[in-house]
Amino acid sequence: MASGTLLYAQSGGVTAVINATASAVIQTARARKVKVLAARNGILGALREELIDTSRESAAAIAALAHTPGGAFGSCRVKLKSLDADRPRYERLLDVLRAHDVRWFLYNGGNDSADTALKVSQLADEYGYPLTCVGVPKTVDNDLAVTDCCPGFGSAAKYTAVSVRECALDVAAMADTSTKVFVYEAMGRHAGWLAAAGGLAGNGPDAAPHLILFPERPYVEADFLRRVQAVVDRVGYCVVVASEGIQTADGRFVADAGGGKDSFGHTQLGGVASFLAGRVKDELKLKVHWTLPDYLQRSARHLASKTDLAQALAVGKAAVDYALKGMNAVMPVITRTSDAPYRWKVEAAPLDRIANHEKKMPKAFIRKDGYGITDAARQYLEPLIRGEAPPPYGRDGLPRYVTLKNILVPARLPAFEG
Template sequence: MPRSVRSRPAGRLLYAQSGGVTAVINATAAGVIETARAAGVPVYAARNGILGVLREELIDTGKEAKSAIAALRHTPGGAFGSCRYKLKSLEENRAEYERLIEVLRAHDIRWFLYNGGNDSADTALKISQLSKAMGYDVRCIGVPKTVDNDLAVTDCCPGFGSVAKYTAVAVREASLDVASMADTSTKVFILEVMGRHAGWIAAAAGLAGEGADAPPHVILFPERVFDEDAFLARVQATVDRVGWCTVVASEGIRDAEGRFLAEGGTRDAFGHSQLGGVAAVLAAKVKDRLKLKVHWALPDYLQRSARHLASKTDVAHAYAVGRAAVDYALAGMHAVMPVIVRTSDSPYRWKIEPAPLAKIANREKKMPNAFIGRDGFSITAAARRYLAPLIRGEDAPPYGKDGLPAYVTLKNVAVKPKLPPFGR
């Protein structure tokens, strides 16, 4: 995106990462820092997301070498630390929001970029509103990130393409293993994937093969009520026809009463039920009722940390939204998010445009009905057209002499606090 040459603006930019990290969130951080540096703007980062702002635990990225920042583009995890911490409403806890503004003011922060999902977009929006009320001019920009691909407005979310690629590859490779052993061993393989309310990752598994006999043979979406009898009948029919069956299940599938099959009784920092274990539940049903040998896998964090298998398209998206976020902030935009706009499926073309945070915060984009097959267990041609470009291309990290990826660990030099500690 072209930028006009400008003199160095006064003030600093603060960048923070939020929620579950992705394989490419640091590529966004690289886009932010490199673009700000080119404009002569110093960048601080918050240690562990919004908590770092509340605690006044800030990091001076100016202490990092140019090569270290460039290496963020191929390094997974969250380089500055992230957190799952949901701010209450302004009415419930105004003190937290006022503290945020106090910290921003104390360190001459004039631009705040919050890199996260729905809750983070809401936080950035609220800070933008309160900053005006408190008379402190800080430009707040939300930066998209989520493996779940459930942010509104944007065509897709940075982080999703790489998880989608990892999932499709895992399904194809594991299915080749199952097929080779099915005659005397495992008949059913079940892979559990992330996705509480939206089945985008489960749908991406459908890219592993095409046709009724190609894996995955069964996809369980959270957008569809789980029907145990129909599921088991589909598995048995597939085994009878193909000789084996691969199942991909979203962690968020529910029964007719609305209960998560994998709900463990605990909740995370956002109040969401802690999920994980649906594959084991399904495996037990297959074993008990169909008497078939089953193996299952729960990749969990492996899905979102697999930078070695990142999608080149996803990396490009992630860097581009970071770069655009800085451009928007320095241009004086406020309470917006750089979103991905698809202009063509084939050939795949896209661009970045600003969208109001008010249209994104606390909204959730689920799988369209047109993306789920009539049988309820597969994806449609429309889904393939949407998903396929997002996993294309390889962007492998450099490898060291030890045969492992050469990832970077930043120094993360702390900024000296200027305010009293904040107690909650």
């Protein structure tokens, strides 16, 4: 039995498969006789010494995490600043780790979480505390650097593609006497990966979605409206997929919700679909419907991609393996080894190549006119949404998801102030 405790925490927006990664982490550690604590509500739980004893959960409950969406232990949007600027909180974190003999820290999140895991590893080294830190990839935005794709994205992409195709069939049926334009808003602050996934719903100039708006391309209203009208004149209706993060040429978010910035420094977005719908209605005098799937995109475990689930499980297992081998400040990333047939493997990448970097859509993935995806994008995206991995269903017709006990271990330190 390895000496010490493993601490696992979830960070940022959750996904349909982040609990699958948690399941793999706990099951792999249990097989190695390593005790696993989970921080309640991410890094906040670690700072507050609110640590969940996962050994109090049954094997069946931990296994059921693999088909349960959300974040089983809670997550948070809190980013620690630099080691110097946030020294008291980092020292508090180190005190908590010492108090519970934590020798391995696994932080499951995106770019900012990779940065936090890297800084904690640097702090431990500075103080001579034997700690191995491993970042674990997760994000529906698919914007993590180095990794070919990110667990969580494939399922959100599948939900997006299926939803756009189904909505398009509805619009087509009603277009003669009703809705002419339908706008679907996809998540994506700076990178248009989910908007691009909507492009998988159809193929060809007359197939929906007819127009995709990417954050990687400036939004030019006059050109957009002209193209909407042209599609309606040619096809009879127009389906638009718009990323929430589209910006004007001067860098202003079209959908700035006016809610300020979160602790990550991100502008609160929301409402690009309603804005675009309003502009189409006012300028083109066409009947418009719009939708904001929002959390539905990332929580739809009932429509998860089998590929995505397999990758979420694989990075969880690899993270524990790397940690117990003493591979510090790394992240298990997905490497694509073949497109046809699709093949992939998990490899270790240093956190300093991932932290605070952002992977946007390659130029070659966006059609020359800026309003659609290319064949290269399809070749990349299609394997990520393949396969079905439905949860078990009960007699009531609803998925049988699990809720953990989440029993805290006794605190050993004074209450956290700060």
